[in-house]
Amino acid sequence: MVKPSSSLLSRRGFLGAAVASLALPAVAEVPAVSMRPRLRNAQRVQASAVDRLLERSGVSGQVVFAVADADTGEMLEGRRTRVGLAPASVTKAITALYALDVLGPSHRFVTEVVAAGEIKDGILTGDLILVGGCDPTLDTRALADLAAQLKAAGLREVRGRFLVFENALRPLHTIDPGQPDHLGYSPAISGLALNYNRVHFEWKRGASDTYNVTMDARTAGYRPEVDMARMTVVQRSLPVYTYEDAGTHDKWTVARGALGQEGARWLPVRRPGLYAGDVFATLARANGIVLKTPQMVEALPQSTRLASVSSAPLRDILQGMLKYSNNLTAEMVGQAASLRRAGRPHTLAASARQMNLWAIETLGMQNPAFVDHSGLGGQSRVSAQDMVQALVAAQKNDTLRPILKPVKMRDAQGRPTNDHPVKADAKTGTLNFVSGLAGYVTAPGGREMAFAIFSADEDIRATITRENRERPPGARTWATRARRLQSNLLARWGTVFDAQDTAALKN
Structure with a gap:
């Protein structure tokens, strides 16, 4: 087995206090901020605010998310954070980190x-x-x-x-x-x-x-x-x-x-x-x-x-891949990294298993289950907590955010705006009745947070025939609702967690 090149991401550099914060069971698989049986008044307010956003969104199926301080790894808020859902093209963010680490940013x-x-x-x-x-x-x-x-x-x-x-x-x-x-x-x-x-x-x-x-x-x-x-x-x-x-x-x-x-x-x-x-x-x-x-x-x-x-240098290729979400690029660079790491893979799933192992070893992810490098395969699963953990790890070396695409935030009327006080850079992911967004959000006061939001209605997906996968009825409306919910959550986090003392919101 060929070992990765000099690492852009050091496991020793981020494991410890930050990972311990991310792994708090208090935010796992629950619809509220805390698992304490008796919520404080502040916690009730926050849980109610999130519940209202979810109810108003009209997004059917499951919605999971997690947000943490990007520098310390302190978990700020989460909903069912350990539930694995299909990440769709959010997978490409992990693929980019994998290829950068194994092949190097200047590889041609x-x-x-x-x-x-x-x-x-x-x-x-x-x-x-x-x-x-x-x-x-x-x-x-x-x-x-x-x-x-x-x-x-x-x-x-x-x-x-x-x-x-x-x-x-x-x-x-x-x-x-x-x-x-x-x-x-x-x-x-x-x-x-x-x-x-x-x-x-x-x-x-x-x-x-x-x-x-x-x-x-x-x-x-x-x-x-x-x-x-x-x-x-x-x-x-x-x-x-x-x-x-x-x-x-x-x-x-x-x-x-x-x-x-x-x-x-x-x-x-x-x-x-x-x-x-x-x-x-x-x-x-x-x-x-x-x-x-x-x-x-x-x-x-x-x-x-x-x-x-x-x-062009690999870093430039990956920046284009993340911007335009090109599936072929993701699969080829991911397999090229696996080729370097362990020899030529026989299937996409075999190559993805190498990436899963690398993500556990290098990013500290607990249970990544990618089946390819692009996210096109709907059988991939990743939890919001695992995704945020990977993003916090990457933030230590400022590896990923500079090549992510800026997210267009929306104003109070839901219209895209360029002057929103909350700024975000992230990777989107879309399949039929699957929507994901993961990356970094900066509050007006300068606080940087790592986040992951995944939504999926697997019951509807199961009814779609192969012939109808290009434009199944209802998919566009569902995706629009999911994207609106993502924007609302980002705006919320940029306000609620803007350089404030979050002690009252935790256990």
């Missing part, structure tokens, strides 16, 4: 083109290989750079095969098999990704009432059409999309009745290695280098590097 992912054979007078007599290096941000422009480097190096002809290596990570057909095939936020995963493993599908109705369709790998300045993802317009109303793995390509159909005059959307790629190889071959041909049809290879032969491109 490298994609290469290598030659297995001799090059003489610009002619490669052996194979040319595109090698994925776990870069989740690789795009068509980067592949164009690789092709241009080959031309600049004098390569004119490849007489051997064109191979693609994606096995730095074990290829997986989708992030969450429970999601419909056409949803772009659950693409395939491997050690090679292009354009977040999505292909751009565009359609326009022609003069003869037929449709012109294109499938391309567009990035700013580039729009190469692809052959490995193919679309056919079919005379039907539903289902809108069907998918079939045709072996050499992704085979899609779309219902004619759903298209209208024109439009476009991103569809997931299920064969990322072939997708990248298809696009790279087109870009190489534009530079005068003709390659054969790409073939996948499971192991790398002895070879010589001809060209390479590097990603």
Whole structure:
């Protein structure tokens, strides 16, 4: 097992008094601030205020939360803090900490083109290989750079095969098999990704009432059409999309009745290695280098590097991941960290288990139960208390908050405002009838607190079929209510715990 790099997060640096405060049973699994049978008057007022917020929210199912002083770990308020709920994309905050600690903030992912054979007078007599290096941000422009480097190096002809290596990570057909095939936020995963493993599908109705369709790998300045993802317009109303793995390509159909005059959307790629190889071959041909049809290879032969491109530093990648909540980025960087820590994981769940162990060892979490790195899998569970404990640990080194996205607070009328006295930076998480928010909130007086809020209605979730997971009835209204409750809780904590003596609110 490879040990993590020099730690950004020291277990010794935060365990002790702060963790002891977080672990107080007085706030566990209860709807009030304290478990004392006889509440003081101040405690009754606080419990009643929270109860009123919950009642007015209209959020069905379970609501759990915890808030603690970010510097000391002193627990300030909580509701059912040890109950584990699905964290959704709040998971990405833990993934970011995991990757930063194991790989390091300056780590860069490298994609290469290598030659297995001799090059003489610009002619490669052996194979040319595109090698994925776990870069989740690789795009068509980067592949164009690789092709241009080959031309600049004098390569004119490849007489051997064109191979693609994606096995730095074990290829997986989708992030969450429970999601419909056409949803772009659950693409395939491997050690090679292009354009977040999505292909751009565009359609326009022609003069003869037929449709012109294109499938391309567009990035700013580039729009190469692809052959490995193919679309056919079919005379039907539903289902809108069907998918079939045709072996050499992704085979899609779309219902004619759903298209209208024109439009476009991103569809997931299920064969990322072939997708990248298809696009790279087109870009190489534009530079005068003709390659054969790409073939996948499971192991790398002895070879010589001809060209390479590097990603941005990991910290920048993670900041973008937290801002845009990209699932593929989370899964690839999480698995890359597990690869460094314990070898190539065979499944997302196996990689997530490594992250769970790391979180226990490094963050002092008690019972994290993540099943992936993105939160898309609804089987993950984490408690508000565990999440807050991790946030307090990260605060010791100011690791996470600088890369979290600011939360838009709301005024008394529920409207988003930029000048609210309470400031928060956090990671959101949303699945159907699941909503989470966790991060840091600063009161007007300057007190910093770590918090986690999780809501879920598992009874309704259990009734949603796979086909209806894109937009199930009632999900948007429920999510709006959950987000409003989160904002109200943040505003409350920024007022109630603003640098005041909280002794009267504790046991």
